[in-house]
Amino acid sequence: MxxxxxxxxxxxxxxxxxxxxxxxxxxxxxxxxxxxxxxxxxxxxxxxxxxxxxxxxxxxxxxxxxxxxxxxxxxxxxxxxxxxxxxxxxEASDTEPELTALPNGSIKLYLPAMPVGSKRTNQTLTLAYRDGAFIVAGFAYDYHDYLEDNVASDCDYNVLTGKGKSSRMQPDGTTKQKTVAVEGKVFAFSEWNPGTGFSACGE
Structure with missing residues (x-):
């Protein structure tokens, strides 16, 4: 740093x-x-x-x-x-956002969960520059409950195409996979609502 x-x-x-x-x-x-x-x-x-x-x-x-x-x-x-x-x-902060440059010129923005309670949801946004503005090209999350067994889910989808995949752990420890298929949209980063991503992932 x-x-x-x-x-x-x-x-x-x-x-x-x-x-x-x-x-x-x-x-x-x-x-x-x-x-x-x-x-x-x-x-x-x-x-x-x-x-x-x-x-x-x-x-x-x-x-x-x-x-x-x-x-x-x-x-x-x-x-x-x-x-x-x-x-x-x-130095003890454990919720610092992280930036990564992707090979195609996009920006990966990782937002770790706040260290409060047992339920943690980390989010990742892929930002791209298009037509004079920075937009949200991708959304992903992973969720865990550290006090409960077999309580976890994740999702990764392309906001522009509306396509992606999600998974959810079942009570018996198996994982159920789903395909994300929603309408592709263009959102300026300044206008992004995380609820849009969670909704597309079926949450």
Missing amino acids: RSMLFGLALLAPTVALAEPIETQKIITGLTGDWNGDGGTDLVMIVETKPSDPMDMYFFLRDREANFLKPAGIVREQIYREWNGYDRPGY
Whole structure:
């Protein structure tokens, strides 16, 4: 994490910001080519206030001027607890969102479950840049109840095509598989509702 933040600090002089970002509040960041033009783009997850949703900042590189220009800020989509950098004990946080660059230029956003109670649901979104906006191309989740035997389910589906697979553990320990087949839709990340994904998966 610290090496990643150091790398982001090196990028800072070439970033044109729409609004100031306190560097100690950058939870994680990732570089990649989101729009497929061969340039190195950037995405960052930034803490706002303790217990408040985090913001996600997107930047696309202007290859002619060689700087990163703002491509949008998405708010109210990352509800996770984080022991922030301005408070002691942040190394112990176990619900940090994770970003991964995929080979096709998409972004995998992993949202681990809050460590409250025995029922945990981890979510994963696949974000893609299409027609000037970041959209949700894929949704996945896995659910476990750590105090109950044989209580688990998962699902992974392509939001754009509406196709995917889900499974649910049965009381006898076997797993029942299902095919997800719903209408494919395009959702801007800023307008995404997790309930849409769970509904498509039959929850």
